[in-house]
Structure formats: structure tokens, C-alpha cells
Amino acid sequence: MVDRHDETVPLTNSAKAPRTARGERTRRKILDAARSEFGTRGFADTGITEITRTAKVALGTFYTYFDSKEEVFRALVQDMSEQVRLAVAPVLSDGRGTLEAEERALAAFLSFVGQHQQVYRIIDEAEFVDPAGFRAHYENTAARIAERLAEGAAAGVMQSPRDPLDAEVRAWAIMGMNVFLGLRFGVWGEEDSAAVAAAGNRLIRDGLARS
């Protein structure tokens, strides 16, 4: 399993990538405004002028960093995908490949979603506006989970998969579980993240069979 999160992901338009810290801050302001606008109104009902107004930057400044509304949306999807990864990464630094770490990762994800509910609307709308970015987000996320499960199996603390398909199914199943628990308990509900994560973790740890 390739450790995809260590690959350097190029910005969507490298010719326009900021070259200075100040430029990076301006690009960040635009992305944050895009998150707020796209996350509230959706892609079709958001114009570049709404983004620049919220970001408090001039229209010309926008075009210094992005060529179009589509391009800032694609950059935002990549940014949200990275934000999700970063929200979970710290709790994985200890005990990667253990079921306890997976529980902490799920709890961190649920907290992140509760605080950034727009993440669903943006990534879900990417299915229509930026299908390649949508698919990359889930493929990269599943690859990271698969990698952790492989570490857990190698360390002897998780069941080894029977074959590559088994390994891939596990990763996609756990990702789907996390995404839907985030939707139900992070966006639509306000249940305690730790309690939800503990319940989710019991399912993938012990299964449902009566022994």
C-alpha cells in the first residue's frame, strides 16, 4: 500500500502557486471564504464576487491565484481533504495500527465534522463539480486506512486480511462507516463524539457474532 499522504500533492495550478508567505496567506483567505460561500450556497449559487467580498480581496487578486470558480472549487476540495487528514493525524501519532488509535481517529473526525459541517456539502458537491477530486479524496482516505490496518496486521494486533480484496473492502467499509457516522452524529445530530466513536469501534473490533 503506497503511503499516499506523504506524496507531494501539487497545487491545482502550479503557475499560480503563491511564492511568498504573504501570498500563501492571501490564498488561504480566498480558500476560507470559498469554503464559507460554497458551503452555504452551493457551487451554482456562488459567484467569484461573493468569494472576494467575504475574503476582502480585490477581484484581480483572486485571479492572481485562481483562473475560475471551478478552479477555486477544485482547490477547496483538495484543501478540505487535507484538513480532514490533518484533523485526524495528531491522534494517530501514537499507536498507529491499533484499534484504540482507530477509535481516537474516528472521535477526532466526528469532532472536526461537528465544527466544520460544510465539509460534507463541499466534498459531496464535488461528485458533480469536480468528480476527479471527489474520487481522489476517498481513494486517498481509504489508502491511508488500509495502510494503518496493514500495520496493525503486521504487528499482530489486528486480524490479517485473507487477500488484497479483503484488505481493500475493510478499508472502504471503515471509511464508509466513519463518513455516515459523521453525517448522522456530526452534521445532523450532536451526540457525544467519544461515545459514538466507542460504539463504532466496538463494531469493527468485536463484530456482531455471538461467540
Added chain:
Amino acid sequence: MVDRHDETVPLTNSAKAPRTARGERTRRKILDAARSEFGTRGFADTGITEITRTAKVALGTFYTYFDSKEEVFRALVQDMSEQVRLAVAPVLSDGRGTLEAEERALAAFLSFVGQHQQVYRIIDEAEFVDPAGFRAHYENTAARIAERLAEGAAAGVMQSPRDPLDAEVRAWAIMGMNVFLGLRFGVWGEEDSAAVAAAGNRLIRDGLARS
């Protein structure tokens, strides 16, 4: 847990509900055409005239059954939700509340998705076009899973949940698993449904912990 799939779901606009078998067939032709058009072009790029052309019905006939493009979309979401339920229902008639039945249900769902890939595009777009229908689809699906798990626990073949939150987390986790396995292996890939379902079922049956 309420057995929601036994409730009679009213058509979206009961004043326009067909009163004859012929009317029901015409409404069905319109819904099938809507599925093909919305599923290919998406909501924004589909007009009522494309739907009526594909359905081979007059524009006036369309308005006999639906008031607007939004309304036919809402009816389609409800219809797709029902199609998913019906695709899975036959394999659940035997052994409801067992892990074997859940495996068969997942395999049936994966086969359905492989044959009707538009179902994802339509239900996912409902998040933006028909948020209430989107949420109802997942709440109803989760309620059906929760009901089956409750039967399994009552029959002593599945672990009992610790509390109502645990029961609800299990249902949403399993639904999320099924949805993402359908996306990965039904829409984006063509792996054997039975093999994928078996692998997914091992995860929820036995868990990942080394005993």
C-alpha cells in the same frame, strides 16, 4: 424501532396520483425517463422536455402527473429509495436478523448498484436538490437495518447493543459500509459482488481484534 418500510408512503402529490393502471404505467415511463436523464446529465442540465422526449409522452401528459422538474426529481428519489429496498427485500425473507442474511442483502445491493449506477448520482444529488428526500432515504434505510439487528439480538444470534446509541451507531455504520462498498465495487469497480459481500460481512461478524 418503527418498521418504517411498512408505512404507506404517499406519492409526493396525491392530487396527481394516477387513478388507473394505465396512468400508473405512464407515470412509471416518466420516472424511468427521469432516472435516465437526471442520472446522466444531472438536475441542472436536464429539462422537462428531455424527460418527455425520452419517455415518449406529451408535455401535457407530464403535467398530468407532476407540477415541475423539482417534483419529478423528488418523486424519483423516493422511487429509487424504494427500488433499493425492493432489490434487497427478497434475500431477507429467509433468516432476517442473521449475519448470513446481512451478507446476502449486501451482495444484492452491490448487484443492484452495478446494474443501476445512476442510483448514486440521483440520491447524492438529492442532498442539494431535495435535502428532505435525501435524509429520509438514509433514515429509513438505517431504521430497517436497526430493526434487523434488533431481531438478531432478540434471537440471540447477534450481540445485543449496550444502549440505544450503540444500536443506532451500528445501523448507520453498516449502512455507510454498504454505501461505500457500492460506490467502490459497484460503480467504480466490477469486483464480484459475492466476494465483496463476504469480505464486508466478515468484518461486521468477527471484527478485527486478534482474540
